[in-house]
Amino acid sequence: MLLELDDQATAVAQARAAGRRRSFTVNAVRILLVAAVLGSWELAATYWIDPFYYSKPSAIWNRLVDWFTTGTSQGSIWTQITYTLEEAVIGFALGSVGGVVLGIILGRSRFLSDVCAPFIKAANAIPRIILASLFVIWFGLGMSSKVATAFILVFFAVFFNAFQGAREVDRNLVNNARILGASRTAVLRTIVVPSATSWILASLHSAFGFAIIGAVVGEYSGADKGLGLLINHAQGTFDSAGIYAGMIIITVIALLAEWLLTLLERRLLRWRPPTAGHDAQI
């Protein structure tokens, strides 16, 4: 028995060590990749391609340092980030809640979905850039028009997945729950929503990116602060380093959001087989 416990401890330790080795390799490869790309970009921009269009990493870095130390033409960089982030977060929250709720309701009601489907699909086909300027007209220049743009982008991304997720629910599970005494809402809450979770999470992964895009596009249509405006300014003054620097800030924000989402995902999908469909053999 003692021997066995020992064995088990070793097994756990081995598993841990393997995990560490894996994540080390992964990170090493990532860093290598980034370094290779940046290096060849710098080199190319110095010798072959025209930094007027493509800028170069060192210039972008300087611009970033400049923004964070002395500020931008529109004021502190943090103000711009906060502003855009606020728009994106509100739009994301509203859009994902709206998308999930409507998606699940329509996904579970054949009649509603038959009636509404063409309208929703039609609405989805309206170019957001036009919507963004309509929103400025409808909601004014304040934060609400950007939130609306972010909302609409997030909403559709989430909606279609929640809808499909709700339709894909295993009939057996629904039947079982009904037999066990679940009311309609209980079925939604305990069967449909958990089943659709991986669908919804998959859409949320891209949705925060969309929320930021919405905020930036909204700022393009009219604004007095924000990262979108900053990039727009850079475009207006032929400052390609500024364009890329702005994009990098946006990207970093999106990655942070992504990281939070991954934590949430791990929490919500704890019940999964650890390597579901994700083994190295195939």
Add this chain to the structure above:
Amino acid sequence: MLLELDDQATAVAQARAAGRRRSFTVNAVRILLVAAVLGSWELAATYWIDPFYYSKPSAIWNRLVDWFTTGTSQGSIWTQITYTLEEAVIGFALGSVGGVVLGIILGRSRFLSDVCAPFIKAANAIPRIILASLFVIWFGLGMSSKVATAFILVFFAVFFNAFQGAREVDRNLVNNARILGASRTAVLRTIVVPSATSWILASLHSAFGFAIIGAVVGEYSGADKGLGLLINHAQGTFDSAGIYAGMIIITVIALLAEWLLTLLERRLLRWRPPTAGHDAQI
């Protein structure tokens, strides 16, 4: 036995009739909805709200009639439609193929997905409107920059779903296929792809809308033909009826594409229980 056959015939006929009744009701409700919205819009625009911003259905209708009979300032409306459609279709085809292929490959390879995930998520967070103007610089003003914008929008929408779909494949099915002698590629082809089909189709539903948006956004960055330009022109000349008319044309195209996709979906998912998760009871 004869009696039974009779019974069965009746049953089939009844099912058909019920189907017809259903779709009649659905269409009636749809038409009512559209009529109600258009009616109240027309009324509101005539008496309360400012048609300068909101236009009104009759004006939009006149503009559409005008475009289709006498043409637009940029030439025949059909030229514009063809042009935008061509960009959208090419972008859609490339983007969905790319998204599916890459999504499935990364979805099935833990190492690749670990390494690539942050880059793809970062790329997804780059506002398309900025990308569109970068694409003009990289690919020139022709069709290719619009196709690239459409591509990038479609790609990400499809990629994330294909990725998740590939990860969600039932382990049991994969194992069974491997035992039955499937090679890696055979597993991909016969198990992973069919399993991920409903995921992929769910994303394709929104993807064609994205493709059109991409084409339009691309046209906003510089073009001499296309629906995006038409709408942009309407914006520049305070022609709100023109803006809405352009949006309606885009919407109709997207709905047609959607309809084609539904046919495809029905064909591909024939094996499904007919009412999977889609019954009226909940």
Add this chain to the structure above:
Amino acid sequence: MPTQAEPDGPAIELRDATKRFRSSSGGVHTAVRNLDLTVRAGEFVAVVGPTGCGKSTTLSLVSGLEPPSAGEALVHGRPVNGIPDGVGYMFQTDAVLPWRTVLDNVATGPRYRGVSKKHAREQARDWVRRVGLDGFESYYPHQLSGGMRKRVALAQTLVNEPSILLMDEPFSALDVQTRGLMQDELLRLWSGDDPLGQGGGAAVVFVTHDLEEAIVLGDRVVVMTASPATVKASFTVPLKRPRDAEEIRLTPEFLEIYREVWESLREEVQITRERGAGNAA
């Protein structure tokens, strides 16, 4: 036990019930045809029949999950419309919630019926123990073996103390002895001999492929015809309760009824076998 509308009337009644499905070729597949079946409250009916004849479909008619295409299904004297009160149904296929632990899976029913979380968990813990899964309370279904998942489903159904209990091959994945223990547990609940339950009197429809099991458990054994299913014959089991499976097997009464049921069933199985494509409309 939930109160019953007419304590003396039949708990379950199928009157001339027919169920058709659309078959893959667009035609119609009749799974159950003109089936009449009556189960009294407190009666334990075992159902046997050739594979694919329509047993599961029959249960789904009683449970209200599928409406009959023709004829009527009544539970406690009322036409079935939605899920009738007090019905418990253990499916042939796995239907435990993959995102809930064993304990929470078993607590699902009470929670749906409004029992407080704490109380539901208590009830669940007791049932987890009864089906022999103590120690696995916090496991997720994918971490269990096939037989363990079946037992979770069993506990999930029984914890609700249904007055109509439909079971579709509940014990087929269990080893002989575990199966015996589960059978005892089921009978205890059913006979009202249960230290925890409020009393017996449930009407049970128990689908099985094991004739011995059918005879040991049932008041009556119903044999179904080859597809489309209808009741071919119904045999009353003349054995006194409580029955000890080991002992009973060797009694002449047992052998007698076993032979009778077997003869009846064999014909149908043969028909199914021979007809082959015949029934595929």
Add this chain to the structure above:
Amino acid sequence: MPTQAEPDGPAIELRDATKRFRSSSGGVHTAVRNLDLTVRAGEFVAVVGPTGCGKSTTLSLVSGLEPPSAGEALVHGRPVNGIPDGVGYMFQTDAVLPWRTVLDNVATGPRYRGVSKKHAREQARDWVRRVGLDGFESYYPHQLSGGMRKRVALAQTLVNEPSILLMDEPFSALDVQTRGLMQDELLRLWSGDDPLGQGGGAAVVFVTHDLEEAIVLGDRVVVMTASPATVKASFTVPLKRPRDAEEIRLTPEFLEIYREVWESLREEVQITRERGAGNAA
């Protein structure tokens, strides 16, 4: 039959194999411990054991789907690494492809092995008939009953004519007679008595909960211990082949070995039962 590396050596060998899983609490759950098992080519081994002991896990080690945590698994004398050639494995749970019809499901294996579509379909059609599903060729799995799906899976496995055949409770969802027919079909293939197969000699590991079935089919019956599984005892079945299930059941040899195996198994089931939480590390 695929060619074998060493026709006289053992077809399957597990040497001191151990399999651990991470349990839900983050600890380690040992499903199989220090298990030794040898199966000769052409030998039919039936495996019985308490539910949840680790039988399915043992099969997955042999099939190459799971690597052992310690010890070795060898097939045809070679360490298992990936899926060994000639292995067929019929899972305990449904694994038919929901998007393929019955016929295409059965044709899956030959198609993977490079047989032309037409030829694969022919082979498949024959096997669909053998498992008694003629007429259902164009049905999708969701349109089949539980027992029919199992038979599709059986045909899917057997059509490949594996030289190592692993079966995890293949017949538990079938009625007695269909089960008998399927057993005959299996034995015919295994003994090389098959009009279509190229010959017998497959090594079979057959997990079942039905002791009678184990004895009627097996050359040997292996009893597994309570979890974590290891081989408790191995009983050679002294009955001559071909065996007729109905006749054999009454012979003293049968009753003798049945009693022996039953004693051995009962202890383990009891342990499982009593230990309850004990084995959940």
Add this chain to the structure above:
Amino acid sequence: ACRDSRTSSGGGGGGKGNDTVKIMVGGIDKVIYLPAKLTEQLGYFKEQGLNVQLLTEPAGAQAENVMISGDVQGVVGFYDHTIDLQTKGKCVESVVQLSDVPGEVEVVNSGKAGQIKSPADFKGKKLGVTSPGSSTDFLTQYLATKNGVPTSGYTTVKAGAGQTFIATLKNGGIDAGMTTDPTVAKLTSTGQGKVMLDMRTEAGTKAALGGLYPASSLYMNCDYVKNNAATVQKLANAFVKTLGWIKAHKPAEIAAKMPADYAGGDPKLYEKAITDSIGMFTADGVMPADGAKNVLNVLAQFSPNVKGKKNDIDLSKTYTTEYASKAPKQ
């Protein structure tokens, strides 16, 4: 996709008889760029044996990028971009100067016209520009500072143009803003806005900026101009002829020449817009020398690119009068 090789080649189509020239217009429906479309409508490009394709791009500075990368050969846009681009090492020159005033107007919300009478009142206000970094931005900054309000003293708001600008002004998103026709015409005709500074005329511009501010122009890559003198000359001929035609005709006649939907459903308004703006166009397409200097002055104070580099700028490389002066006058 390496663009570098194409930057100086300036596209194909040099010298030959029927050349294809692509010209990007920074908003083809803006009245300040009206001569571009008008030339096409009048058929003057064809007359010169040119095959000109007009593209439009609403978002500002993109046009130059596209030209420098060689996708288009010319841009109809603001002259000040040529100076800006020189600081980035790109040589771009104006070959036909369409106007010597910006054509921009500072419009004030009618309700606030009492409080904001001159740029001196900008303090603490929200001022709309089409886009940050655009000419409207620099001009606003110049006006404010010249009148004693530091750039930090007011808020710059991107209000775009057209409907968004109008809606923003109406909703109080901005108190005043700089824009062009037809937005100005729309605002004044509905009474929502009042003109505070009118830079559509020479007098108004001189009053506001202390000199001319040449804006709307056709500019091209220096290399292209050098290598395709004949084509450039033909372009100049066509544009100058149009400018002459504009001087010789009434706004109503000009409006009638433009495609019907440029009026956006309100021909009266469009005519008014042309009436108000028509004075800004030059008659001969020639750059006034002091105008260029004045532009440099304005930019040198506010453009982040030009600031501090005033003396390094070689103005003679930013425009040429050679082609416009050679063009036959009407």
